[in-house]
Amino acid sequence: SYVLTQSPSVSVAPGQTATITCGGNNIGSRSVQWYQQKPGQAPVLVIYYDRDRPSGIPERFSGSNSGNTATLTISRVEAGDEADYYCQIWDTGRDHEGVFGAGTQLTVL
Amino acid sequence: QVQLVQSGAEVKKPGSSVKVSCKTSGGTFTTFTFCWVRQAPGQGLEWMGRIVPIFHSTHYTQKFQGRLTITADESTNTAYMELSSLRSEDTAVYYCASYSESSGGLDYWGQGTLVTVSS
Numbered sequence: 001s002y003v004l005t006q007s008p009s010v011s012v013a014p015g016q017t018a019t020i021t022c023g024g025n026n027i028g029s030r031s032v033q034w035y036q037q038k039p040g041q042a043p044v045l046v047i048y049y050d051r052d053r054p055s056g057i058p059e060r061f062s063g064s065n066s067g068n069t070a071t072l073t074i075s076r077v078e079a080g081d082e083a084d085y086y087c088q089i090w091d092t093g094r095d096h097e098g099v100f101g102a103g104t105q106l107t108v109l
Numbered sequence: 110q111v112q113l114v115q116s117g118a119e120v121k122k123p124g125s126s127v128k129v130s131c132k133t134s135g136g137t138f139t140t141f142t143f144c145w146v147r148q149a150p151g152q153g154l155e156w157m158g159r160i161v162p163i164f165h166s167t168h169y170t171q172k173f174q175g176r177l178t179i180t181a182d183e184s185t186n187t188a189y190m191e192l193s194s195l196r197s198e199d200t201a202v203y204y205c206a207s208y209s210e211s212s213g214g215l216d217y218w219g220q221g222t223l224v225t226v227s228s
Contacts, residue, residue, distance in 0.1 A: 031213050033212075033213060033214035033215070035154070035214075035215070037154075042204055042206075042218035042219065042220060042221055043146075043154065043204075043206075043215070043218060044218075045212060045214045045215060045216050048212045048213045048214040048216075049212075049213045052212075054212060054216060084153075086153065086154050088154075088156075088214065088215075090213075094170075095168050096168070097156060097168065097170055098144060098146070098156030098159075098215075099156065100146075100153060100154040100155065100156060101153070102153045103153040103154070
């Protein structure tokens with residue numbers, strides 16, 4: 001099955017830029033979604049189709065996807081951005097099964 | 110606004126089954142695809158399976174084949190997830206979530222249901 005690889009943790013100071021990556025074999029040929037999950041809460045979709053933002057998600061959140069790496073970028077990081085972030089794709093080879101990365105914990109210093 | 114409301118926490122014995130419900134409001138039930146995702150304590154998200162009510166079609170990951178049954182009742186706008194032969198490793202929060210082609214992702218989530226498997 002398709003594997004998505006994420007770094008376990010990223011730390012960034014407030015106001016700086018956080019970069020969270022998601023690796024996968026030729027992931028650039030797939031559409032990637034990103035979810036934010038805060039403790040005790042359900043996940044929230046923050047990026048879909050690699051780079052699109054649902055309504056209500058700040059412009060500070062952006063995404064890109066090319067080659068073997070998809071990237072979630074959070075500009076001007078705020079304390080409220082501290083959360084776990086998961087990348088996700090649909091495995092078309094397995095009847096569109098959902099696949100999640102292991103998640104990256106973003107810590108705002 | 111679409112809302113998914115799940116049933117309450119459950120405590121089950123090993124070997125038994127659990128059935129979690131996910132009632133929807135604010136949308137047209139038959140246009141949804143419902144996915145079930147679980148999260149073990151301190152762990153990441155795990156996609157389990159899905160149902161497309163309008164086609165009555167389901168798909169389960171191989172890991173849960175034979176133990177997982179996802180159904181949908183259009184008369185009550187409710188999707189269900191039933192997991193059988195429970196073991197301690199099934200202790201987790203179980204989420205229902207709806208998929209839409211317009212977003213390509215899971216854009217609405219239930220609040221989660223904690224299932225604890227313990228003797």
